[in-house]
């Protein structure tokens with residue numbers, strides 16, 4: 085008999101996801117090999133139509149990665165040397181590096197504690213005559229407070245570039261991430277909610293001219309017939325990625341519903357084991373669809389690392405997104421920020437802990453993770469009988 089308490093729980097399990105759709109993925113790949121058309125072409129055009137329809141955007145443009153999606157979008161908005169772009173310091177590195185890569189300056193604004201997202205109330209004071217855009221990051225799968233952000237952008241004539249990498253399918257008052265600003269950027273990095281078999285990205289917009297410019301920027305600024313009107317990048321989406329992503333897009337809403345259910349189950353388990361004071365569960369704001377690319381709790385009382393180490397020792401999946409805010413990264417020293425500048429981001433980076441939330445995780449695996457946290461915190465709640473008892477001898 086297997087002692088279930090000793091079976092590891094992975095942080096993500098893309099193998100489980102693949103097994104459920106392997107036949108269709110292989111058939112889609114086969115189709116691409118038969119055509120021998122590997123870059124852009126019909127598969128990419130079809131995925132672009134499907135993503136545009138899914139998000140409710142007029143245009144969708146595939147490119148080589150999420151990072152390139154940000155770079156291409158900002159190039160198309162003429163963001164370059166001398167420009168400032170306001171964004172969050174509590175995000176993945178690429179958000180700010182894309183701004184820096186173009187010679188523009190990332191200007192950070194702290195996050196709000198509940199949603200981990202940009203504190204929109206602090207954005208306006210960061211606007212200067214050099215500000216050209218605001219880049220809200222819909223972190224972990226929940227959208228930023230866009231209505232206030234849009235009115236600030238409007239008042240100052242700024243563009244909004246959404247970093248929607250973690251938020252495909254997320255909604256704000258019924259509208260999708262990717263159509264809440266001027267341009268939306270998605271990544272198909274394999275661990276995103278819609279992940280490819282390698283790198284890939286997508287840009288959404290309702291603006292015809294912007295879309296046309298992004299389309300030519302991704303192919304060296306070529307308008308056709310080797311006629312180059314400006315200098316772009318080589319950043320195209322592979323047909324193989326598109327064919328695979330088209331299969332996965334059909335599953336996306338079911339997977340997302342799974343993530344949402346798993347999140348609710350964690351909320352319940354954390355309550356059940358009496359951990360609610362020590363472990364603050366993610367805040368879902370009204371009128372949002374949070375798609376839980378990550379389920380990130382806040383471990384209070386300076387005990388995050390203790391919990392992290394204990395879960396790791398017990399082989400229970402967990403991760404820290406992100407351990408160091410961007411304003412404190414060595415490569416951004418020249419921006420002149422200091423420790424203490426963004427206290428909420430700094431405190432959050434010490435408290436945040438992401439738990440396994442992939443669609444295929446079982447209730448028993450989730451319970452093992454929460455019991456692991458209770459153990460790490462020396463919690464008496466462990467006396468509680470399990471909400472989801474293991475069936476004896478059953479494999480994980």
Ligand SMILES: *Cc1c(COP(=O)(O)O)cnc(C)c1O
Pocket residue numbers: 149150151152175176177178179221247249250270271272273283284285
């Ligand atoms: C995944 C991610 C990126 C990077 O996207 P790539 O496709 O790997 O370039 C950027 N920003 C955020 C917030 C992400 O989660």
